[in-house]
Amino acid sequence: MTERVRITHPRTTAARPVQGRPPAREIDELTAVGELYLASLMRSQRRAAFAVCLGAVGLLLALALGAAEIPGWSRITLAGVRLPWVLVGVAVYPVLLLAGALAVRLAERNEREFAALMHER
């Protein structure tokens, strides 16, 4: 058995990113690269924020329209209370709370990813 020999180009280690600038510094000095980091952070946060917000407000508006336009809902009762009263008076609130929890999670995840990116290298 011959000994296994690793053959590598002598410059690979030298090419490792020693001379890279830390991303946090790019942000700090707002270089072109820093602006890109900022834009990507804002994009991910904007997407999460508006998705949850528009989703929840859209749900409320849809519920208002549904309660108004679908008379059949009023004929359904739960424990003697009509369905629209149950939906708007009670059931909406836990949904809002869940949406809020989701928004907190998404925003904090985006921030963690951004922080990890900043601390790379």
Next chain:
Amino acid sequence: MGTQGWAVAGVVLVSVGTVGVGSLGLRRARTTGDFYVASRAVTPRWNAAAVSGEYLSAASFLGIAGLVLTYGFDMLWYPVGYTAGYLVLLTLVAAPLRRSGAYTLPDFAQIRLGSTVVRRTASVLVVLIGWLYLVPQLQGASLALSAQTGAPGWTGGLVVCAVVLTTVAVAGMRSITFAQAVQYWVKLTALLIPAVVLATVWHARHDRLPAQTLGGWLNPLGSGLDHPLYVTLSLIVAICLGTMGLPHVLVRFYTNPDGRNARRTALIVIGLLSVFYQLPTLFGVFGRRYLPGLAGTRLADATVLLLPERMLAGLPGQVLGGLVTAGAFAAFLSTASGLTVSVAGVLSQDVLGRRGDRRRRIRTFRVAAVLSLAVPYALSLAGARVSLAAVVGLAFALAACTFCPLLVLGIWWRGLTAAGALAGLVAGGTLAGVAVLATLVLAPRSGWPGALLSQPAAWIVPLTFTVMVAVSLATRSRLPAGVGRVLVRLHVPESVAAELPSIDRSAR
């Protein structure tokens, strides 16, 4: 001792308690920073209780039940909107606004746009919204005291003014955080205990709603108002988007240590409000059965106060009546002091001038506090045709038509310019102001004009957004200098920002 005695005892207890808890923090208020914002050493849980305590106003405590009694199902959207407003605030505004270091909305305008003109315009709007919101608190206080004790109409409002000025001027904001947090639990208890007792009574008697209400009242769009669908949708828009623009709400978020805690505070607020808002509806429904005569009258706002004695004879009804009166005063006091602090903060900074040493600035703040209450108190004596919750709804609409676009575009859109923001604030503020005045002062209108004026948010909010975006695009060459730097400050989380030398942390 009748309900009268119990009510007076309750009001005295809540007032003395508020001043007492307030003066506990007195020794800790050392610097102006302490005085204004409690040094931001408040945990999300305390903060959320304080936000909720401050937020649950006369409109929530008394107004919703009165509206449900009069108009039925459609009014359930008020509490839903009041809660959903915090979801919108959580998602779009809470963390970046906290990170901006702004203490008031004018501060935010200045930090983001670097313009004193926009700052001044925002200041005027804060004062107008604050006054508009204070009037129903003082009217509610007068109504509650008259209804329960037969006191003359001006007393209740005056009691609230006196207690608020004592706490605010003597103790400042730190004490108020604890006082407000306690107020939430006072209000919840004051409504929860009677609600449980009355629901038990209702159940035991096998009570049902009278047959004649099974028509419109129980049904969606059965309120009897003109264009009920438009009114409902516009109300949802106004309240959801207006919450973020309420001056006293924003100040309270400043006491969070960082953006992450600001979000968590908002989330806990949604939970606390969800619990509370189960109750006013119950009172409205019971009121429809036991106090049907109040529907559509000025006294509908007193439903919560009058119901216990009507449903329960003798001592239990009287004690519960005193309890809800105490809770109502907790509502007036907490909301009024929150509004007074924020209106006075803006008045003392932007109108009376913030020059001078610390002692002089605190004196200016106290003068401003008196001014912030004197004007709405005078207005509250003029008497009102419009229900408490409806006036508060108009304050939300004014905030939604002006500050919501400013905050949302300022935080999420790089292209907003000072000229664009100014044009939007002036356009939205003028239109909404006219709509509010017309609704409050002129005779009620029917048909579309009445609906569009009494619920203006659905058409003015998109208009303000459009004006802000269009004028900003037209003045693209005058983007504020350093906008990138401001956006870094708004969006970069604290863990990273701590390592950036360029971020001015002194303002945080």
